[in-house]
Amino acid sequence: MSKDEALVALVGSPNVGKSSIFNRLTGLSQHVGNWPGKTIEQKTGVCRLPGSTVRLVDLPGSYSLSANSPEELVTRDYLLSAAPRLVLVVVNATSLERTLYLLAEVAELGLPVAVVVNMLDVAEQHGQRVDAAALGRALGVPVVGISAVQASAQAEVLDMLDNALSAYPPARLSPPTLSPDLEAVLEALQPLLPPELSASYPPRFTAIKLLEGDRQMLGLARAASTPDGWAAIEALLEAHDDAVLEIAGARYAWIGALTQQALRRPAHGAVMLTERLDRVATHPVWGAVLLIAVLAALYGLVFQLSAPLVALLESVQSAAADWLRTALHAQPAWVQGLLADGLLGGVGTVLTLLPVLALFFAMIALLEDVGYLARGAYVADRLMHRLGLHGKSFLPLFLGMGCNVPAISGTRILDTPRERMLTAVLAPLVPCAGRMSVLVFIAGALYRAWAPLVLVGLLAIDVGVIVLSARLLGRATLRDHAPGFIMELPLYHLPNARTIALYTWQQIAEFLRRAGSVILLVSLLIWALSSAPNGVLETSWLANIGQWLAPFGRLMGMDWRSLTSLLASVAAKEQALATLAILTGSAGDLSDALPKLLSPAAGLAFLIVQMLFIPCVATIAALKAETRSWRLTASVVAYLAILSFGLGIVVYQVLRLIDWGV
């Protein structure tokens, strides 16, 4: 470098547009190589000013001057060793708070500084206005605001550079103010530093980095110190091991003061919309009301929109069964039964649930994609906390609306084994999509126009059971040590059709896989047991077994076929419908067959049992995997069986007493 050239170091965090500025200023006069001993690119270039020539060095993007990455180390070492005439710090107007952090650290080096606020145009688009002049006044150094993509940017930066380099004395920043206590620690630490280290790095900067726990600086200090010297340093550092909080806190206070003067956020767009909507959506009372309304609307809409499609699929299934019987009329009766009743009656009936499931998953994805689901979880979390359950419990429970398996896996986010156990016990009480689709189908068949009301009522009972179970099982254990936590809530935005379609397809594909494996096998097994030994249902092996259950079923107004279908739902929740279709011989006509099988009162008991019953085997396996206890898993299964049947009996008996729908 010639004597007439001024060395200027260009620094900034990643993605502040530093390279664009470097290219604009230096044009074709660039040299690209690597930093000595590193694979990090080194770019230098020359730009000409009216009174001087500048050699510009583009330093690697760095968030701070701590040795968290090789890039930060290169930047730090260069600034400390090369003594540039000026450090040109680029900050991003769209994330001023974050990118000013590096400037706060550069201020601590005491080097001459000028600042470029880039991306003013993008910030405007995000509803942020940065006043570069106000920032310059607050900082006391030259500041220019630009949009590097605009042609005028080059002249504006060159003009500022010229002024900054010709200023005498050069403008330096006032660093963040540390507390007197911390200053005293720094004063105590600096004399303990080994002379070799102090010769290479400014002692105050070194002391700050040591208190921050900078690994590279700690290694250098240890290597250069005598054993006694290092022991003294270590003792001081250990006594102030959280000093990094004060140091970083002082930098944020410094940044806060700057942004208060230079940053304006006229509220509009997505941020304003989110603030307005959240006044209701996350309100302790109105948020809960809205959540209930959203869930009720979700179930009601799924029912209303899916009902015609389910009816259509049922008619297709019925026609297919008739065609199959005609086509197979020359085949043995068992072949006709296997294909028309076992296969089409079982799996075919389950496939009529497709519209219910697709709509349900699409709506869940829609709620998530617009940003509401997180609010729902937040409101429910707070409610749960007030009811004595660990707030975070509702996060996994919310996941259970899709499938109980991830809900149980999700209990890992809870802090103590007891909380995890309690939530894992509660997770199967959240009606998963499979369970919900059965409820929608049966409610629609039995109660027609009243079905949405019945579904919302079932949901209310389910929430009540979850809350009461939480109180019962978690009594006096959780409230005292439930820690606080911050939930990040996304901005509301328009939904993305592709995201929703993809998620819905993934869920439907999983459902089809289940229908083609577990449900198919269990359907064929049920058909075989209900046909053997002589092809007559009433005298079949399954009927013989079922007769044992009949007295118990009568307590809920159900016959053995209904009870068997409930038991079969342990294989997969949708299996309940497949089994009902097989045992009533109603492939394609289950909606019509159900009112003959279940009275309105018995139907309510059936729905309640189905909603709270033992979860599917996949969920039981997940429960065992999470709790690592067969005993606890068995206890949960027993609890849910007693709870569901108990409530089913109570509901039926009460309705019988008042003589409703028996």
Add this chain to the structure above:
Amino acid sequence: MLRRVLRALADVKGPVSLPELAAHLGLDEAILTAMLDDLVRLGYLCDALKGGPAACVECRGCAGCPPGVGDRRVLQLSAAGKRAAG
């Protein structure tokens, strides 16, 4: 200032949203977000969802997580955070 954030979080029972915490501390949300990122990097806060449903260690292929669940964080005090909060 960072210690104030830790103390506020230690005093809260149950969930708190970023706007609520920012209002409680009298801070700008953007600065608070940057501070939270730093507190996570320094080990005073941890993301409760790591290892949870957002990143199932043993994914059973159930695809049960709604879209976007993995994009957000649930931050809580780590052991160091609890100690620093006093």
